[in-house]
Amino acid sequence: MLQFTNFRKSYGYHPILQIESLRIEPGIYWIKGVNGSGKSTLLKSIGGFLFFEGEILLNNVSVKKDSVPYRKMVNFADAEPIYPEFLTGWEMIALFAKAKQATPGQELYFIKSMKMESYLSNAVGSYSSGMLKKLSLVLAFLGRPKVILLDEPLITIDTESLDILCRWILKKHEEENTTFLLSSHQPLSEVLLTKARVLLVDKQTLTMEK
Numbered sequence: 001m002l003q004f005t006n007f008r009k010s011y012g013y014h015p016i017l018q019i020e021s022l023r024i025e026p027g028i029y030w031i032k033g034v035n036g037s038g039k040s041t042l043l044k045s046i047g048g049f050l051f052f053e054g055e056i057l058l059n060n061v062s063v064k065k066d067s068v069p070y071r072k073m074v075n076f077a078d079a080e081p082i083y084p085e086f087l088t089g090w091e092m093i094a095l096f097a098k099a100k101q102a103t104p105g106q107e108l109y110f111i112k113s114m115k116m117e118s119y120l121s122n123a124v125g126s127y128s129s130g131m132l133k134k135l136s137l138v139l140a141f142l143g144r145p146k147v148i149l150l151d152e153p154l155i156t157i158d159t160e161s162l163d164i165l166c167r168w169i170l171k172k173h174e175e176e177n178t179t180f181l182l183s184s185h186q187p188l189s190e191v192l193l194t195k196a197r198v199l200l201v202d203k204q205t206l207t208m209e210k
């Protein structure tokens with residue numbers, strides 16, 4: 001369970017988000033909000049990548065005070081992923097698999113289902129934006145995190161892969177009770193919509209829609 005207490009995030013003197021108190025139970029959540037409302041800022045704060053005032057706890061573990069155990073429970077895929085260009089996809093996967101203590105071969109299901117075998121031996125610098133996006137999604141699913149944060153996961157990937165990603169999300173949630181927080185301007189697939197609750201970023205705060 002994610003818990004926000006007196007959360008405040010500003011850039012300089014520009015306040016972006018303020019969440020007095022909010023509990024997010026395990027589930028699948030669609031984070032909605034207009035451009036610039038603060039969705040990426042929220043996800044990066046939960047991921048432990050940004051400084052903020054107040055507290056975020058995951059299963060009572062603090063992102064600030066216990067950042068190492070906290071980060072082991074949280075995986076993140078950036079909206080526009082950037083990786084060292086000279087590493088291959090396989091090398092990136094090996095790095096993340098080790099860091100996230102993935103079971104041997106866990107990545108193969110994801111790689112096969114999105115048909116990525118043909119390019120993973122190439123350096124990441126040669127990837128198209130869709131190829132890079134798929135790699136970032138595979139990395140985010142490695143290990144057994146409690147929470148997976150996906151910032152605009154639906155952009156740049158082809159329609160066939162969209163359906164596959166929705167299946168990954170439902171499977172991971174059903175099998176491991178992984179919580180997903182995903183931001184998207186595109187509507188989610190019907191099947192994902194039936195499972196997802198909406199978190200709205202508006203007027204500089206976050207509210208759960210019924």
Ligand SMILES: Nc1ncnc2c1ncn2[C@@H]1O[C@H](COP(=O)(O)OP(=O)(O)OP(=O)(O)O)[C@@H](O)[C@H]1O
Pocket residue numbers: 011016033034035036037038039040041042
């Ligand atoms: N590094 C930064 N420095 C200063 N301001 C920033 C920074 N990053 C984001 N902002 C500002 O914070 C606000 C929220 O940005 P954020 O990227 O979180 O919005 P978003 O809801 O994800 O937007 P979009 O839907 O366009 O991706 C915007 O006003 C943006 O200009």
